[in-house]
Amino acid sequence: MEKILIVDDSILQAAQLKKILDDEYDVTTAHTAEEGLRLASADNYSLILLDVVMPGMDGFTLLKKLQEEIITQNVPVILITSLSDIENEQYGLILGAVDYITKPFHPLIIKARVNTHVKLYNYRRQIELQSRTDQLTGIANRRQHDSYSISKWNEAVRLQTPFTICMFDIDRFKVYNDTFGHPAGDKVIAAVAKTAASSLKRSTDFLARYGGEEFVGILLGDSSEKAFAHLKKIRQDVEDLHIAHDPSVSQWVTVSIGGVTVIPQKGSSYASYLKIADTMLYDAKKSGRNRVIWADESMNASSGL
Secondary structure, three states, X not given: OOEEEEEOOOHHHHHHHHHHHXXXXXXXXXXXXXXXXXXXXXXXXXXXXXXXXXXXXXXXXXXXXXXXXXXXXXXXXXXXXXXXXXXXXXXXHHHOXXXXXXXXXXXXHHHHHHHHHHHHHHHHHHHHHHHOEXXXXXXXXXXXXXXXXXXXXXXXXXXXXXXXXXXEEEOOHHHHHHHHOXXXXXXXXXHHHXXXXXXXOOOOOEEEEEEOOEEEEEEEOOOHHHHHHXXXXXXHHHHOOOOEXXXXXXXXXXXXXXXXXXXXXXXXXXXXXXXXXXXHHHHHHHXXXXXXXXXXXXXXXXXXX
């Protein structure tokens, strides 16, 4: 069920709204703006119903705060209030509310407007997901990588946690395409992506198709030794698919992987370490392919199958 948050200092009114929506939605209530902000930031809601007139922090102030938080800024908010003048309605809409319902409200109107905005929210989420997903492989695309990587890099700087960047691509892929054709090549790209993604299962693990047959992965919190071992396993898993390559270059389809593990410091950039990972990938290919070359926190390189 879709989750809806009701923020209203009136226990009676919040209960009435909850009763109207309970049969179709998973409804949570909060009776202060502060509690509403905490709940909204801690869960994934499809809609927030917000009373404007509340003691302390009012609904307009809470709406501003919701718009400032990354996790809540895209969640639609319907304002519910007894303030029926045009100026207040205009102010709420300017702040980012998607609708404005005045008291006394009718259950059918509440249901209809809630249903409409939940559907619109889900549609927008679907479109956004499609825009951030590589259509061939189903993993993240470069656009999503660009936004995710910077966000997580800044988080790692703040928390001083190890951050691993790895780049890998399919060995002799042009030869494969020339031998077996592009449709077969697309299947290989999808198979490699699926194999790598199945090894990156934690919520903080990230994999994206960077372009063509090249991929980029991000691991948070792992030491260089653990990350190195993890990526060696991915290299082996791809080889173990036993996808026949052109015998003039290789028996099986394989990947080369390069990466770096670092504890990011303030003022350092993700882009500079992505270049180091790319250099490690170049070294892996230059050293014979089908191998992993890693740089640890001290920039000491390791190579392994």
